[in-house]
Amino acid sequence: MSAAAESSALEQQVWRLLADVPDPEIPVVSIVDLGIVRYVRRDEAGRLHVGITPTYSGCPATAVIRSATRAALDAAGYADALLEEVLAPAWSSDWVTPAGRARLAAFGIAPPQADPVRCPRCGSAATERVSEFGSTPCKAHYRCTQCREPFDRFKCI
Amino acid sequence: MSAGAAAPARRERALSEALFRYVLRLADTSLVLGQRLGEWVGHGPALEEDLALANLALDLIGQARLLLTYAGEVEGEGRDEDALAFSRDAPEFLNLTLAEQPNGDFAHTIVRQWLIDCWQLEIYADLAASADERLAAIAAKALKETRYHHRFSSGWLARLGDGTAESRSRTQAALDSLWRFSAELFAADEVDERMAAAGIAAPLAPAAERWRIRAAADLQAATLALPAPQPYPWHGKRGVHTEHLGHLLGEMQHLQRAYPGVRW
Structure with a gap:
């Protein structure tokens, strides 16, 4: 295997590993689903770099995510990998992957997309906003006027 | 060191001192306002608020x-975020005087929030293009959050201002009482001028103009009267505060002052 192919195989392996690190607040989605992992790359010296970005400046899950990522890397034998915090470009809910959106919806959280906001339970577009803020920095509070159930919506930012 | 080399070094030191103060002003305004809002937890007028x-x-x-x-x-003396937040006294805090004003009723809290949201929208928008990459990254991120905050505060401003006779009179009273602190938002001093000259921050005058236009539009939507301009006697940015900051810090810093260096 060439050095480039070997690097790329290793990077793929680390991406798969990180896809198993759950978000501490919404454990049905991983940090890869949420677009928190920005890059995995090997530098010329063979050192592995993993970049993660905070979602909201004050999200209390940020520190937990950092230590869970570190622990996953260490446990898989990448103890010398460098875990880097990336601020720019700022995280966007546009980065939530299609798989992540499907998992959020199945869990009962309306994924971040343009209006209309559909009820994750019955699919109706007859929904209304209760509050722009919810139980975590990334969610707003909605209700369905069709099936009458309240639900969370992942904020678009 | 020759005399020729000493002057650039002195200039660089002066710039780094000004940058330290500039960043502290932004940081302290956010920190103090955040602490004030935290006082509402468990006391909001409704669970959603x-x-x-x-x-x-x-x-x-x-x-x-x-x-x-x-x-x-930037300071380079080994102080981290905790040392700066919990071990400085009131005169070393450089937040806007407006941020430390007490919560009052919900109308006071909303007006204070709205005034600062409008200010942060302009300041962060300019800083997102800063020559200082670190500040640009922080500002770009904060700007997205601030847009969300402004939607909340301007929405409540309109609901309260254009609401009942009671909500209207309370909101106008809050505006009239807090407006005197607004002159400080865009009062440029030597720190701001140095930052502008270095391309780190934009000059404040255009931002002030955009702020005035937005504030007037929001107030019009809320059917509230724009208070008359007032002279500028407040100096929170220079560490001269109203009596309220000391009480706020007394609570916020209690644990670290009683048990210095304590960790979870």
Whole structure:
């Protein structure tokens, strides 16, 4: 295997590993689903770099995510990998992957997309906003006027 | 060192001192406002507003942490975000005087929030293009959060201002009482001028003009009367505060003052 192919195989392996690190607040989605992992790359010296970005400046899950990522890397034998915090470009809910959106919806959280906001339970577009803020920095509070159930919506930012 | 080399070094030191103060002003305004909003937790007029104010506080304290960490690095004396937040006395805090004003009723809290949201929208928008990459990154991130905050505060301003006779009179009273602190928002001093000259911050005059236009539009939507301009006697940016900051810090810093260096 060439050095480039070997690097790329290793990077793929680390991406798969990180896809198993759950978000501490919404454990049905991983940090890869949420677009928190920005890059995995090997530098010329063979050192592995993993970049993660905070979602909201004050999200209390940020520190937990950092230590869970570190622990996953260490446990898989990448103890010398460098875990880097990336601020720019700022995280966007546009980065939530299609798989992540499907998992959020199945869990009962309306994924971040343009209006209309559909009820994750019955699919109706007859929904209304209760509050722009919810139980975590990334969610707003909605209700369905069709099936009458309240639900969370992942904020678009 | 020759005399020729000493002058650039002196200039660089002066610039780094000004940058430290500039970043602290932004950080302290977010930190103090975040702490004030935290006082609402468990006391909000409705559960949704309680959660909303706590969410705003969280974003603001998150911004303060990023900014304080950077300020500590600029200063280069080993102070981290905790040392700067919990071990400075009131005269060393450089927040806008407006941020430390007490919560009052919900109308006071909304007016204070709205005035600062409008200010942060302009300041962060300019800083997102800063020559200082670290500040640009923090500002770009904070700007997205601030747009969300402004939607909340301007929405409540309109609902309260254009609401009942009671909500209207309370909101106008809050505006009339807090307006005197607004002159400080864009009062440029030597720190601001040095930052503008270095391309780190934009000059404040255009931002002030955009702020005035937005504030007037929001007030019009809320059917509230724009108070008359007032002379500028407030100096929170220079560390001269109203009596309220000391009480706020007394609570915020209690644990670290009683048990210095204590960790979870």
